[in-house]
Amino acid sequence: MDETDRHLLARLGEDARTPVATLARDLGLARSTVQARLERLERNGVIAGYALRLGDAVRAGQIRATVLLSLDPRATPAVVKRLDRMPEVEAAHTASGRADLVLTLAAPTTAALDRTLDVIGEIDGIKGSETLIHLSTKIQRSG
Structure with missing residues (x-):
């Protein structure tokens, strides 16, 4: 390149x-x-695709959160498969440190976010979680 x-x-x-x-x-x-x-x-895989990026008008109506999950290592594939079926889960990343998986969630209301967190908490193989609610965005880079 x-x-x-x-x-x-x-x-x-x-x-x-x-x-x-x-x-x-x-x-x-x-x-x-x-x-x-x-x-x-x-x-060559440098460009993986072309995607729709929603604007602030749509994102403004969403409650966003980062969720740190601790997992039973053997359960990771099943947990990821279950999370993939949840539309509120925008992204899931493996991580080093105290969390095994880092999620980004978006929901239209705090009640919907709370229900999503309840469903996540019931998934077999999740040992613990910590949720961080996003208050405002100071920097947003694409790509």
Whole structure:
């Protein structure tokens, strides 16, 4: 990956829907060159996909939380499978330290978040949890 690829990725990070012709003009390259670079970046796994990123108008109506889970190590695959079926779970990351799994949750109300936490707490293999409610976002980077 060279400097041109990094500039291309930065432009896509701003707006992944930018037409290839516009990217080519902005980067001073031929459209076919930009298209070939995008295909190579996709093929090599640098670009894993193009996704919808919800704006503040939608996110503002959500109560968000980070949940730290301690797990029975043998139960991790089953716990992750169960969490994957819960729409309130936006992300799940394995971690080192006192937590085995770190979740990001979003729910429309505190009551819905509380119900979600109750369901998570009942999953076999979870030994303990700690929930941190997000109050405000000070920095949000994409990518």
